[in-house]
Amino acid sequence: MSATDPAVVVRGLEVRFGRRRVLERLDFELARGSVTALVGSNGAGKSTFLRVLVGALAPDAGSTCVLGLDPAREGAQVRARVGYVPDRFEVSERTTAREWLEFVARFYPTWSQNEQQRLCELLALDLAPRVAELSKGARAKLALVAALAHQPELLLLDEPFSGLDAASRRAVASAVLGHLRDAGRTVLLVSHSTTDLERVADRVALLEAGRIVRNDDLEAFAAHGRRGLDLEAALLGVERESCP
Amino acid sequence: MNHAIALTRRQLREPRLSLAVAALATSATIGAVHAWFPGPAAVSEASALAISVLSALWTLYFASDSFAGDSASGRLATLSTLPISTRALWASRLGFVALASLAQLVWAIAAGYAGQFAFGDARSLERFDDALRSYAPWAFALPVLASAAMLASLVVESALAAMVGSLVLLGGLAAVLAPLARVLAVAGVDLRPSVGQAELGAALLALLLFALGAHSFAQGQRRLGARRVRAFHAAFPIGAVLLAAGVATAAEHRRRLAVELESPRAKFRSASASVDGLFVALEVLHDLPGNDDPPPNVWLLDLETGVREALARPGQILHDRYLHYSLPWSFETPLRVLELSALTQRELASLMEVRADDASWSVNTLPASASVLTSWLSTRAVPNWASVDWERDAHDVRSTIVRWGERRLEARFSGASPLLGVLPTSIPGRVLVRREHDLVHHDLESGAERIVFRGPTRGAMWPSPSGGAVLVSTEIAHTALDASTGAVLHTPWPREEWSVVWIDSSDGARVVELRAVGHVNAPSRILNLDTGVSFEIERDRSHPLLLRVGSRGYVFVRAGGDLVWVDLEGRLVKVLVER
Incomplete structure (x- = not known):
């Protein structure tokens, strides 16, 4: 696999939960070094798509290639090279944040203590308290540090700004993701906050009814609604168009 | 492997409070036994029993909590986002259950010995040692408990529910296996195992359940660790096995209840003849290996015409209340038969009276009644x-x-x-x-x-009868x-040479069967003490039935298995049932 190959290639992906089709004939490519925002309405299948990419969910049909690997069969290898922040992050309440990171570090050969320390300082995360004592925002930061400290080639973030205060959002959006973009890392980011997306994303993919209905540069996407660089308005416009 | 070890270590750290509480509870129980039980023998026995029960309980608890709690809280889903293989995750839980159970077992035994050293003496220690060893063969049940509880833990959301579920699962398997064993016994397959076979069987069952658990876990992990997916993959094979075995058992159950006279596995246990000896009621049961004694069928047989009728399946003939010989029957004094429940095979289903007339018999069925049954108890002695x-x-x-x-x-x-x-x-x-x-x-x-x-x-x-x-x-x-x-x-029979028993008869004749001591296959001698008539018969002694049918002669199972009727001098009159 060459450095110019896409980090993610998805063809004809289908995921069903019972009779309900969540993803349907989904095609998608994620260019290396890009920061792509995956947007869409609630229940569109964004989190499901990310779970397929990390191998937590085997698709019913289609092919998925992440960093040259098939996540359904080589999930552990994929996860070793991917930083993933899930929408739900639950760890033992009795463990401390430091103990959790020490535990997680054992599974990543590329784990960097320096990176961990840098991220903690950047996010102002105190590692001494038990998880039970952490606020929702602090837990989100902990998940982010665990996903980033092993310096992944690909970062999959599912609502990373959820629960963060304004300062932390800025830190995450600008400093962390900006740093990743500058370092040439590939990021696929799910968020409902258009402000945050505008701050970090260079591409936007719109997922609706189980399909990628639009995948454009941020500016082209925002210009779609002929309302200048108003991403929120553009998204609303696209969503309205994609509705049957 | 390193991942599994790291996960197991973490698994052992997280429930350290539970592990400590379990160990304390074991110690407290052993202490309570020493404080409250009277005498060193009772203390030793009770300590060994407590160790065994508590070890099983802790195994069940830790195995039940292996997945359920983490799955419900989402912690398992978080672990699944790490670069850990499904196999490593499963192995770590298995390792945790094994280590936690083993640790509790070792602690319990240590606490037991500590109690003996602190409060007992040499004799009580010896008793404790013996009692503990007597429970050792039951250790093979621990992996079975653990595997069933881990499986249950995959499909429910709490440890308590998993504990109950695992016991229900094992109970269901036992409920199917018990009648299945009886059914197979009819076909000549003895499923009752020796201790070694039981241990091997338990190990295989545990392996099977562990494998099923691993399979359902792996399938669930492919679908976001979905409990429903795990439940399907765990329950489907078990349900299929239980259903198939249940249906087969139910189908065979009825067949098992029906003992045909011609069946090579039919054993003729006893009989009761009408006063004139024309009709014979037979108790016939399946000849099963070991001590399994299924309930018999009661058949009615006309010696002259060969007409027969299955009267009760299962059922029993009411015999002499004190001597257990047959009670001769006629039109005035009917044969009494107890029809047993086909389901439980123990409870009384109905009472039957069979009256003999010149040419045939008639049957009257009454509802089961303890008072009627009590009134029927009689003796002719x-x-x-x-x-x-x-x-x-x-x-x-x-x-x-x-x-x-x-x-x-x-x-x-x-x-x-x-x-x-x-x-x-x-x-x-x-x-x-x-x-x-x-x-x-x-x-x-x-x-x-x-x-x-x-x-x-x-x-x-x-x-005599x-x-x-x-x-x-x-x-x-x-x-x-x-x-x-x-x-x-009669001249006394030397004890070293002969064994003597009365032959059941439908009349008052005093007839004995003489068997030469030490000659298993020697023929039996029939001797009428009233007339002095004597003759030899070669009968199959695996069938207890030997009945004098009044003046018509004798009915018994001859060597080779046929039910035959001979006259008063031993000449063959008729082969009643050829087998």
Whole structure:
């Protein structure tokens, strides 16, 4: 696999939960070094798509290639090279944040203590308290540090700004993701906050009814609604168009 | 491997409070046993029992909590986002359950020995050691418990539910296996294992359940660790096995209840003939290996025409209440049959009366009733002038009380029947009693006693089916006596040469079967003590049935398995059932 190959290639992906089709004939490519925002309405299948990419969910049909690997069969290898922040992050309440990171570090050969320390300082995360004592925002930061400290080639973030205060959002959006973009890392980011997306994303993919209905540069996407660089308005416009 | 070890270490750290509480509870229980149980023997036994029970309980608990709690809280889903393989995740949980259970077992044993060293002595320690060793073979149940609980833990959301679920699962398997074993026994397959086979079977069952758990876990992990997916993959094979085995067992259950006379595995247990000997009621059951004694079928058979009818499946013939010989039946005095529940095979389903007339029989079925059944209990060994009661005093010593109007005789002895020590004779007021080592006639009117057989006797006296004679043994010989007169009916048979038993009969004939001691395959000699007629038969002794059918002769199973009818001199009249 060459450095110019896409980090993610998805063809004809289908995921069903019972009779309900969540993803349907989904095609998608994620260019290396890009920061792509995956947007869409609630229940569109964004989190499901990310779970397929990390191998937590085997698709019913289609092919998925992440960093040259098939996540359904080589999930552990994929996860070793991917930083993933899930929408739900639950760890033992009795463990401390430091103990959790020490535990997680054992599974990543590329784990960097320096990176961990840098991220903690950047996010102002105190590692001494038990998880039970952490606020929702602090837990989100902990998940982010665990996903980033092993310096992944690909970062999959599912609502990373959820629960963060304004300062932390800025830190995450600008400093962390900006740093990743500058370092040439590939990021696929799910968020409902258009402000945050505008701050970090260079591409936007719109997922609706189980399909990628639009995948454009941020500016082209925002210009779609002929309302200048108003991403929120553009998204609303696209969503309205994609509705049957 | 390193991942699995890291996960196991974490698994052991997280429930450290539970592990400590379990160890403390074990120690407290052992302490309580030492404090409250009286005597070193009771303490040793109870300590060993507590260790065994608690070890099983902790294994069940930790295995039940292996997935359920983490799955419900989402912690398992978080772990699944790390670069950990499904196999490593499963192995770590298995490792945790094994280590936690082993640690609790070792702690419990250590606490038991510590208690003995602190509060016991050398003897109590030895008893404790023996008691603990006696429970050791049950250790093979621990992996079975653990595997069932881990499987249950995958499909429910709490440890408590998993504990209950695993017990239900094992109970379901046992519920299917027990009747399945009985069904297979009919086909000649003995499923009752030796200890070694049971251990191997338990190990295989545990492996099977562990494998099923691993499979359902892996399938669930492919779908976001979905509990529903795990439940499907775990429940489907188990459900299929239980359903198939259940249906097969239910189908075979009825077949098992139906014993055909021609079946090579049919065992003829006993029979009861009509007074004229024309009709015979047969108790037939499946000849199963070991001590499994299934309920019999009752068949009616016409000796002349060969007409037969399955009367009760399952059922039992009501025999003499004291001597357990058959009760001859006619039109006035019907044959009584108990029909048993086809489901439980133990409970009474209905009562049946069979009346014999000149050409056939008629059956009357009554609802099951304990009072009716009690009223049916009778004996033909006790003449009409006497009544016999069998009572048990406060010290559990049994007494036979013979009453003749106002007069009574009470005799104490131990035996399976009240008539083995006291037998009213056909002469009113005269009772044959075993006194010390002699047999005496006791006169109820005068209270006088006369020795009729001087011992020392060995064992009880054995009345004939009609009560008209008794067999009594000494160290040297067996002797048959007329019960009323005390007259010796035949030259005594040397004990070293012959074993002697009464032959059941539908009339009052006093007939014995003689078997040469030490010759298993030697023919039996039939001897009528009243007429002196004697002949030999070769009968299959695996079938207890040997019945005199009045003046028509004898019915028995001959060597080779056929049910035959011979005349009074042993000549074959008819093969009743060819097998």
